[in-house]
Amino acid sequence: MQAGLMDTYQRPLQKRGAVAWIFCAALVAFYLLIYYTDAFEGPARRLGLGDKWTLYGVLYTLAMVAGGIYFLRRHGNSRYQRIRTITVVAVQVVLAFALPIVMKVLGRQEYYFSYFWPLKIEYFYPSVILQQPFLIVIYSFLGSLVAFPLVGYFLGKRFYCSWICGCGGLANTAGDPFRHLSDKSAGAWRFEKASIYTVLGIAVITTVIVGLNWAVGRQHAAFSSFAFGVQRWYGLVVGGFFSGVLGVGLYPLMGTRVWCRFACPMAAVLGLVQKFGRFRITVKKDMCIACGNCSTYCEMGIDVRAYAMANEHVKRAACVGCGMCAHVCPRGVLKLEVKPDRFKGGTPIRVYAVDL
Amino acid sequence: MHHVIVGNGVCGMEAALALRRKDGEARITLVSDEHDHFYSRTALMYVFAGQMRLQDTEPYDRGLYERLRFERVRERVAELAAQGKSLRFEGGRTIGYDRLLLAVGSRARPAPWPGAAGPGLHYFVTLRDLEGLDHEAKAGRRAVVVGGGLIGVEVAEILLARGLEVTFVVRENWYFPLALDEREALMVAEHLRAHGVDVRLGVNVEEVRRGPDGALAGVRLGDAPRTQAALAAGAAEVPCDLLVCAIGVVPNTGFLATSGLRLAKGGAIEVDDALRAAPDVWAAGDCANVTWADGSRRPEQLWYTARDQGRVAAASMLGDGATYRRGTWYNSAKFFDLEYTTAGWVPVRLDWDNTPLDPGPDVSDWFQRSPGRFDSQRIICSGGMNPPSLIKQGGLSGPPRPPLAADRVIGFNMLGGRWNHEVLLDWIDSRRSLGFVLDRLAEAQFDEELSPRWRRQPGSPPT
Ligand SMILES: Cc1cc2nc3c(=O)[nH]c(=O)nc-3n(C[C@H](O)[C@H](O)[C@H](O)COP(=O)(O)OP(=O)(O)OC[C@H]3O[C@@H](n4cnc5c(N)ncnc54)[C@H](O)[C@@H]3O)c2cc1C
Numbered sequence: 001m002q003a004g005l006m007d008t009y010q011r012p013l014q015k016r017g018a019v020a021w022i023f024c025a026a027l028v029a030f031y032l033l034i035y036y037t038d039a040f041e042g043p044a045r046r047l048g049l050g051d052k053w054t055l056y057g058v059l060y061t062l063a064m065v066a067g068g069i070y071f072l073r074r075h076g077n078s079r080y081q082r083i084r085t086i087t088v089v090a091v092q093v094v095l096a097f098a099l100p101i102v103m104k105v106l107g108r109q110e111y112y113f114s115y116f117w118p119l120k121i122e123y124f125y126p127s128v129i130l131q132q133p134f135l136i137v138i139y140s141f142l143g144s145l146v147a148f149p150l151v152g153y154f155l156g157k158r159f160y161c162s163w164i165c166g167c168g169g170l171a172n173t174a175g176d177p178f179r180h181l182s183d184k185s186a187g188a189w190r191f192e193k194a195s196i197y198t199v200l201g202i203a204v205i206t207t208v209i210v211g212l213n214w215a216v217g218r219q220h221a222a223f224s225s226f227a228f229g230v231q232r233w234y235g236l237v238v239g240g241f242f243s244g245v246l247g248v249g250l251y252p253l254m255g256t257r258v259w260c261r262f263a264c265p266m267a268a269v270l271g272l273v274q275k276f277g278r279f280r281i282t283v284k285k286d287m288c289i290a291c292g293n294c295s296t297y298c299e300m301g302i303d304v305r306a307y308a309m310a311n312e313h314v315k316r317a318a319c320v321g322c323g324m325c326a327h328v329c330p331r332g333v334l335k336l337e338v339k340p341d342r343f344k345g346g347t348p349i350r351v352y353a354v355d356l
Numbered sequence: 357m358h359h360v361i362v363g364n365g366v367c368g369m370e371a372a373l374a375l376r377r378k379d380g381e382a383r384i385t386l387v388s389d390e391h392d393h394f395y396s397r398t399a400l401m402y403v404f405a406g407q408m409r410l411q412d413t414e415p416y417d418r419g420l421y422e423r424l425r426f427e428r429v430r431e432r433v434a435e436l437a438a439q440g441k442s443l444r445f446e447g448g449r450t451i452g453y454d455r456l457l458l459a460v461g462s463r464a465r466p467a468p469w470p471g472a473a474g475p476g477l478h479y480f481v482t483l484r485d486l487e488g489l490d491h492e493a494k495a496g497r498r499a500v501v502v503g504g505g506l507i508g509v510e511v512a513e514i515l516l517a518r519g520l521e522v523t524f525v526v527r528e529n530w531y532f533p534l535a536l537d538e539r540e541a542l543m544v545a546e547h548l549r550a551h552g553v554d555v556r557l558g559v560n561v562e563e564v565r566r567g568p569d570g571a572l573a574g575v576r577l578g579d580a581p582r583t584q585a586a587l588a589a590g591a592a593e594v595p596c597d598l599l600v601c602a603i604g605v606v607p608n609t610g611f612l613a614t615s616g617l618r619l620a621k622g623g624a625i626e627v628d629d630a631l632r633a634a635p636d637v638w639a640a641g642d643c644a645n646v647t648w649a650d651g652s653r654r655p656e657q658l659w660y661t662a663r664d665q666g667r668v669a670a671a672s673m674l675g676d677g678a679t680y681r682r683g684t685w686y687n688s689a690k691f692f693d694l695e696y697t698t699a700g701w702v703p704v705r706l707d708w709d710n711t712p713l714d715p716g717p718d719v720s721d722w723f724q725r726s727p728g729r730f731d732s733q734r735i736i737c738s739g740g741m742n743p744p745s746l747i748k749q750g751g752l753s754g755p756p757r758p759p760l761a762a763d764r765v766i767g768f769n770m771l772g773g774r775w776n777h778e779v780l781l782d783w784i785d786s787r788r789s790l791g792f793v794l795d796r797l798a799e800a801q802f803d804e805e806l807s808p809r810w811r812r813q814p815g816s817p818p819t
C-alpha cells in the first residue's frame with residue numbers, strides 16, 4: 001500500500017460526496033468573485049496587499065506551500081517527488097510571487113519569469129512587448145520558441161508542467177487528494193484531443209489578430225474593434241474561466257488537471273513535442289499484475305495499466321510526468337525515462353515458447 | 357463452435373480475448389460464480405484499504421463483453437460430464453460445449469486447526485472473502501494472521517493500516533523461506549516489527565479457542581517442529597477477534613471429482629504441453645499442473661503465468677499446435693514498503709518443517725545489505741550442474757542442464773530497491789560471471805529517476 005492513499009475512496013470529500021460538491025461550489029464562487037468583480041479589492045486593501053490580484057497571489061502561494069508540505073508527508077519517501085515538489089513550490093514562491101512584487105515595488109513593469117506564450121498569451125502581444133526591457137523580450141521569445149520545444153523534446157513536457165508551472169504546481173500540491181478523480185474513459189481522451197488543440201488554435205489565431213491589429217488597426221477601425229473583442233474574449237473565457245473557474249473549481253469533482261488536460265495551449269504545444277521526443281514511461285516486461293493503481297492515480301486520465309499490460313512504453317502527449325504512476329506501482333513496473341527511441345532496453349525475454 | 361470458459365479471472369479472460377482475436381465468429385461463453393466482470397485478484401488489498409474501488413481494478417471497460425460478444429453465465433459449475441460434453445450448474449441447468457477451458461483458479465487452503473471453523477475465521481482470496489473481512493475488521497480489534505507467504509503479509513499490512521492489532525504467525529523459523537534466506541527474512545521481520553506487527557516466527561497454531569457462544573476467543577500457539585524461537589512457556593495464548601488463515605491456496609477443482617479428468621495429488625488438473633486435459637477439455641492458470649523449467653510438475657500460481665497459459669490454451673483450442681514452456685523464473689512482490697525482485701534460481705534454505713536444506717557445495721552467494729537501510733542484494737552463483745537443492749521446491753529432479761563454468765550467476769534476490777528483471781534474466785541466461793555482473797549491476801537498477809545509484813558497500817564480499 002502507498003502511504004497516504006489509505007481510505008482515499010472512503011472519504012466523502014475525495015469520492016464526490018456532498019462535501020465535494022459544496023467545496024466545488026465554493027471554489028467556483030470564489031473564482032467568479034475574484035475574476036469578475038471587485039468584491040476582493042476591499043479586503044485586499046485592508047490587508048495592505050494593494051489589489052485583489054496580490055491577494056490572490058498570496059492565497060495561491062500559501063495553498064501551494066501548505067499543499068507541498070502535505071504532499072511531501074504523503075509521498076516524500078520518493079526522492080524524485082521530493083526534489084520535484086520542492087522545485088515547483090520554490091519557483092512559485094520566487095519567480096511567480098516574490099519577484100513580480102519586488103519589480104512592482106521598484107516601479108518596474110511586473111514580469112512572471114516562469115510563464116511564457118502561449119500560456120501567458122499577452123507576452124506576445126505587441127503592446128506588452130513594447131513595454132518590456134529588451135532583455136526580457138529576448139528571454140520571452142527564446143523561451144517560447146526555442147527553449148521550450150528543445151527542452152520538451154529532450155526531457156518531456158514535465159520539465160514545465162510538473163516542475164515549473166504554477167497551475168501544475170497547485171494541482172500536484174494542494175490538489176493531490178483529488179488526483180484520482182480524473183476521467184479515464186476513452187471518450188474523455190477523445191474530447192481531450194479535440195479540445196486542447198482547438199484552444200491552441202484559438203490562442204495562435206488570437207495572437208495573430210492582436211498582432212495584425214497593432215500593425216494595421218489604426219487604419220481599420222472595424223477590424224480594430226473586432227481584434228479588441230477577440231483579445232478581451234480570450235482573456236475572459238480561456239484565461240479566466242477555463243484556467244481558473246473550471247481549472248481549479250472542478251478539482252473536487254474532476255480531478256486536478258482539468259485545465260492542463262483539456263485546454264492549456266502550452267501543454268498542447270509541449271505534448272506534441274513530447275510525442276516525438278525522448279521522454280517515455282518505460283514498462284518492465286511482463287511484470288504488471290494489472291492492479292490498476294497507476295491508472296487510478298494518473299491525474300491526466302491516462303490508462304497506464306493498459307500500456308503496462310501490453311508491455312508497451314507509455315508515450316502520450318498528455319503525460320505531465322508527475323511520476324505518480326511509477327511511485328504507486330507496487331511491482332516497480334514503471335519508470336520515467338529519457339531514452340532515444342532506438343534503445344531496446346535489454347534482450348526481450350521469452351516467457352514461454354508458443355509455436356503460433 | 358461453442359467455446360465455454362469456466363473462470364472469469366485473468367486466465368479465462370485472456371483466453372477469451374485470444375479466441376476472439378483469431379475467430380470472430382465463435383460463440384464464447386464465460387462462466388463465473390464470483391463477479392460479473394474480470395477484476396484483478398492481485399488488487400484485493402487495495403480495495404480493502406480504500407485505495408481503489410473494485411471497478412478500478414477491472415482492467416477492461418465494462419462494455420467489453422457486449423462489444424466482443426462474450427456471453428456470460430453467473431453461476432457455479434457443480435459437475436462436468438466430459439463424455440457428454442456438458443456442464444451442470446448448481447442451479448440444476450446444464451449447458452453443452454464444443455471446447456471447454458477450465459480456468460477455475462485457486463481457493464484458500466482451509467484452516468486445519470481444531471476449532472477453526474466458525475465466526476471470525478477469514479481467508480483472503482475471493483471477493484466474498486474481501487467483503488467478510490471488510491465487514492469485521494474494525495479499528496481496535498485484535499487479529500491473528502497465520503501464514504508466512506505473500507498473501508499473509510498483505511493481509512497483515514492492510515489490517516494494521518486500518519488500526520487493528522496484528523499478530524503475524526509463521527510456522528517456519530524465518531519469514532517466507534521459499535524465497536528468502538535467513539538474513540533477508542530477518543530484515544523483512546525487522547521492517548514489519550518497525551511498523552508495529554507482532555511477528556511470531558517458528559510457531560504453530562495448535563488450537564482455535566472459542567467462547568461458549570462459539571465466538572472466537574483466541575488461538576493457542578505451540579512450537580513448530582525444530583523451532584529456533586522456543587516459546588517461553590512452551591505454548592502461548594493469543595486472544596483475538598479475527599483470525600485470518602493465509603497458509604496457501606489449493607486448486608479450485610473439487611467439482612471435478614467425478615469428471616474423469618486426471619487430477620494431481622494436490623488437486624491440480626493434469627495437462628499436456630498444449631494444456632489439454634482430455635479430448636476437448638483444456639485447463640490453464642492456477643488450477644493446471646504444468647511442467648516447470650526445472651522439469652518438475654506443479655501449478656504456477658502467478659498472475660503472468662495464468663495470463664500466458666490462457667493465451668496458449670486458446671491457441672491450442674483453435675488447433676494451432678501451441679505449447680506452453682516456462683522460461684527462467686522471475687517474480688516480484690512487496691512486503692509493506694519493501695519491494696522485492698527475484699530472478700533465476702534461488703535455493704530454498706529451509707524446508708516447511710524447519711529442516712535446513714543444503715544448496716550443495718558448488719552453490720555460493722554474494723550478499724550485501726546497505727547499512728542502516730532495508731535494502732539488500734543477493735546474487736547466487738554456481739559452478740556445477742543443475743544443483744539438486746535448487747529444485748527442491750518441486751521435489752523432483754529436472755533434466756540436466758549444460759555444465760556451468762565456475763562462478764556463473766544463476767539467480768538474484770533483491771530487496772528494497774527496484775530492479776529490471778529483463779536485464780537480470782539476460783545475465784543469467786547468458787551465463788555471466790559474478791565479476792561481470794557486479795561491475796554492471798547499476799545498469800539493472802529500475803528505481804525512480806534521481807534515486808541514488810547502486811554501489812558496492814565497502815567491505816562487501818569479494819567476487
Ligand atoms: C490476495 C492475492 C494476491 C495476489 N498477488 C499476486 C501477485 O502479486 N503476483 C502474482 O503473480 N500473483 C498474485 N496472486 C495470484 C494470482 O492472483 C493468481 O495466480 C491468478 O489470479 C490466477 O488466475 P486464474 O485466472 O487462473 O484464476 P482466478 O483468478 O482464481 O479465477 C478463477 C475464477 O474461476 C471461478 N470459478 C472457480 N470455480 C468455479 C466454478 N465451479 N464455477 C464457476 N466459476 C468458478 C472463480 O470464482 C474465479 O473467479 C495473488 C492472489 C491473491 C489471492
Ligand code: SF4
Pocket residue numbers: 287288289290291292293294295304305308309325328329330331332333334
Ligand atoms: S503497472 Fe504497476 S500499478 Fe499499474 S497496473 Fe501494473 S502493477 Fe499495477
